[in-house]
Amino acid sequence: MTQDESKRKAAEAALPYIKDVSILGVGTGSTVNHFIDCLADFNLTKDIQGAVSSSIATTERLKKIGIPVMELSESGNLDVYVDGADEVNPLKQLIKGGGGALTREKIIAGASKQFVCIVDESKVVKVLGSFPLPIEVIPMARSYVAREVVKLGGQPVWRENYITDNGCEIIDVHNMEIAEPLALERLINNLAGVVSVGIFGLRPADVVLIAKESGVETM
């Protein structure tokens, strides 16, 4: 099975979780794109009243298959949020933001009862941090936050020529073993100018669907 086929399998496995859900939270990335394709392929769009989307890219894809996109302030809290991840540890804590949508993803995850995370096997790790940790920052704070991150032992790299949907910038922090996700998430959250950090520890996933050669495992 290719990685893309695995992503599709994980996406299909999320469909039972959205049964009877009228307004859905939808994340961002290639695995989520498969999930959106599944909604169309399995003719589920008619059952869904609307979706809250974590990015412009996802919004466009949802609209293309006829799902109305609404604001979170309009929908209120959601029953289910489906999204991918860059890394998942055994506590269902995640690194997210490879696709740059971490802030909106964090908001929707926080506002949802159940966060269903869909991944292929390559995303599963014992300790978070092999994947560069994204931090969204107010542009003015970029160098300051980068210097603070160096003090924490990381190697910050500016995601050049990239502006988030919120008009901010991203620093990707390399070579930082995240042994204590909660503590590091709090610490980075507290740096002035940080919009959000891609550690999802304070709000981990509730269910992780991992596509493997042998089938989809539920964690």
Ligand SMILES: O=C(CO)[C@H](O)[C@H](O)COP(=O)(O)O
């Ligand atoms: O956090 C994300 C976007 O901000 C994505 O969920 C993450 O990057 C995984 O992407 P993909 O499904 O393409 O591997």
